[in-house]
Amino acid sequence: MSDRMSMNQVIHAAVRRDVSRTERALRALPAGDVVRARQVRTAWRNLVRELTHHHEAEDTIAWPFLASRGFDAALLGEMEAEHVAMKQALVASSAAIDAVVAAPTEAAATAAADEVxxxxxxxxxxxxHEEADVEGIMGELEDxxxxxxAAGRMRPASIVDAANALAWMQDGAGERERSSLRATIPGPVVTILTLLLARRYRREVAPVWR
Known part of the structure; x- marks a missing residue:
C-alpha cells in the first residue's frame, strides 16, 4: 500500500483534526473568556465552511458522476443521507458555540463541547464509511x-479560497499529509498559495490552535 494519501483523505484528516481541537478548546475554555470563545467560533466556522464545500461538491458532482457510471445507487444514497445528518449535527454544534460566545459560562462551554x-x-x-466503500472506487477512476x-470542478472556485483550504489542510498536519499534498499539487504552488494568499486563515484561524 502506498504511503501517499489522496486529496480526499487529506481533507478528511483536517476535518477530524479540527473537530477534535474544537471540542478540546471548548472543554478548556476559561469561564468568562469571550475573546477565546469568539476565536473558537471563528475556527469552527472555517471548518464548517470547508466541510460544507467538500460535501456539497460530492453531492452535486462526485455522486452523480459515479451514478452515471453505474456504481451502487444504494451506497451513493447512503452517502447523501449521511451528509444530511452531518449538516444537522454541524448546525446544532454551531448554535451551541454561538451560545458560548453570548454567555461564556462553564456550563455553556461544556454543553457546546458535548454537542461537538x-x-x-x-x-x-x-x-x-466513505473511505472504506467509496475511496477505492474514486481511486480506480484516477486516470x-x-x-x-469532474474532480477539477470540485475544487474551490477562487484562488484565495483554494489558498485558505491549503493552509487549513496543512495546519497541524503530519508529515504524511504534507508530503501527500506536495505530491498532489506541485510544491511551489502549495508554498506560494499558502504563504502569500491564505491571509485570512493565518490571521484569524491559525492563531487559535497555537
Missing part, C-alpha cells in the same frame, strides 16, 4: 479523463 462530540461521532462514522474533469 456528538457531531464528531456522526462525522467520523461518515468519513470512515479517467472525465473523472479528472
Amino acid at each position: 462530540a456528538r457531531a464528531s461521532d456522526v462525522i467520523n462514522d461518515h468519513l470512515a 479517467d479523463p472525465e473523472w479528472k474533469k
Whole structure:
C-alpha cells in the first residue's frame, strides 16, 4: 500500500483534526473568556465552511458522476443521507458555540463541547464509511479523463479560497499529509498559495490552535 494519501483523505484528516481541537478548546475554555470563545467560533466556522464545500461538491458532482457510471445507487444514497445528518449535527454544534460566545459560562462551554462530540461521532462514522466503500472506487477512476474533469470542478472556485483550504489542510498536519499534498499539487504552488494568499486563515484561524 502506498504511503501517499489522496486529496480526499487529506481533507478528511483536517476535518477530524479540527473537530477534535474544537471540542478540546471548548472543554478548556476559561469561564468568562469571550475573546477565546469568539476565536473558537471563528475556527469552527472555517471548518464548517470547508466541510460544507467538500460535501456539497460530492453531492452535486462526485455522486452523480459515479451514478452515471453505474456504481451502487444504494451506497451513493447512503452517502447523501449521511451528509444530511452531518449538516444537522454541524448546525446544532454551531448554535451551541454561538451560545458560548453570548454567555461564556462553564456550563455553556461544556454543553457546546458535548454537542461537538456528538457531531464528531456522526462525522467520523461518515468519513470512515466513505473511505472504506467509496475511496477505492474514486481511486480506480484516477486516470479517467472525465473523472479528472469532474474532480477539477470540485475544487474551490477562487484562488484565495483554494489558498485558505491549503493552509487549513496543512495546519497541524503530519508529515504524511504534507508530503501527500506536495505530491498532489506541485510544491511551489502549495508554498506560494499558502504563504502569500491564505491571509485570512493565518490571521484569524491559525492563531487559535497555537
